[in-house]
Amino acid sequence: MVSTRTGEVMDYESAPGVPSDTGLPRYQPATGGPAVAVRGLWKKFGDKEAVAGIDLEIAAGSLAGLVGPNGAGKTTSLSMMTGLLRPDGGQVLVNGLDVWADPPAAKAIMGVVPAEVRLFERLSGEELLEYSGRLRGLPAAEARSRAAQLLNVLDLTEDANRLVADYSTGMRKKAALGCALIHNPSMLFLDEPLEGVDPVSADVIRRLLTRFVASGSTVLFSSHVMELVEQVCDHVSIIDKGKIVVSGTTDQVRGGKTLQRAFIDLVGPRAHDEEVLSWLGSSSS
Numbered sequence: 001m002v003s004t005r006t007g008e009v010m011d012y013e014s015a016p017g018v019p020s021d022t023g024l025p026r027y028q029p030a031t032g033g034p035a036v037a038v039r040g041l042w043k044k045f046g047d048k049e050a051v052a053g054i055d056l057e058i059a060a061g062s063l064a065g066l067v068g069p070n071g072a073g074k075t076t077s078l079s080m081m082t083g084l085l086r087p088d089g090g091q092v093l094v095n096g097l098d099v100w101a102d103p104p105a106a107k108a109i110m111g112v113v114p115a116e117v118r119l120f121e122r123l124s125g126e127e128l129l130e131y132s133g134r135l136r137g138l139p140a141a142e143a144r145s146r147a148a149q150l151l152n153v154l155d156l157t158e159d160a161n162r163l164v165a166d167y168s169t170g171m172r173k174k175a176a177l178g179c180a181l182i183h184n185p186s187m188l189f190l191d192e193p194l195e196g197v198d199p200v201s202a203d204v205i206r207r208l209l210t211r212f213v214a215s216g217s218t219v220l221f222s223s224h225v226m227e228l229v230e231q232v233c234d235h236v237s238i239i240d241k242g243k244i245v246v247s248g249t250t251d252q253v254r255g256g257k258t259l260q261r262a263f264i265d266l267v268g269p270r271a272h273d274e275e276v277l278s279w280l281g282s283s284s285s
Contacts (some may be wrong), residue, residue, distance in 0.1 A: 067237070
């Protein structure tokens with residue numbers, strides 16, 4: 001069970017560099033309820049059981065990590081939680097809203113950055129964020145104002161008028177994050193948000209996520225980079241072979257070890273006997 005984050009909660013809109021309030025209400029979950037509640041989530045592709053009936057709760061105000069080896073079911077799980085992939089069984093509640101019983105209502109309170117970011121490449125960065133804001137129901141002036149502020153915080157102002165097609169991988173990730181945040185969601189889902197991102201851009205994203213969560217909002221992101229999760233997450237869940245192996249605070253999951261060591265101990269070694277590669281490194285005759 002994931003517990004709520006302790007400490008003073010400040011207003012997200014009052015944080016420096018964050019878009020100001022528009023008077024549009026943000027959906028608030030019932031007091032004490034989890035931001036995300038997953039019950040018996042299950043998905044099968046052919047004969048492969050990708051997600052094997054997982055149960056998971058993420059408390060409101062958490063910066064939570066979902067980690068696992070390649071092919072463990074991270075992306076499949078997040079895709080089902082965000083309404084991108086229909087599950088074969090189970091239920092997903094986001095702030096008390098059933099994602100698959102009422103997709104429009106649930107998606108309205110989410111921000112999502114999938115692993116494979118697909119953006120409108122013939123728009124400039126500024127146009128992309130403004131368009132995302134308008135799609136989310138913001139008035140034109142507010143969408144423009146929020147886009148400018150997010151571009152500044154994400155260090156994209158100098159490239160605001162460049163086409164997204166010319167953006168680097170890191171710039172695309174930051175632009176996608178801006179699109180996910182522009183409507184001020186209460187729940188943010190990120191799938192490998194720093195994969196292929198340079199250290200400077202990664203630091204910008206980490207600081208923005210920390211600020212976002214400090215407001216009382218919630219983030220769940222997947223990663224296989226243990227150092228990143230250990231640095232920024234207050235809660236961690238480890239998934240392996242489609243099942244949640246352990247879930248709790250970062251310190252609980254670590255158990256006095258590094259998160260990477262705890263992860264390896266839990267999911268087990270993956271490499272085959274190195275002796276079968278005895279030829280590797282030998283000079284050819």
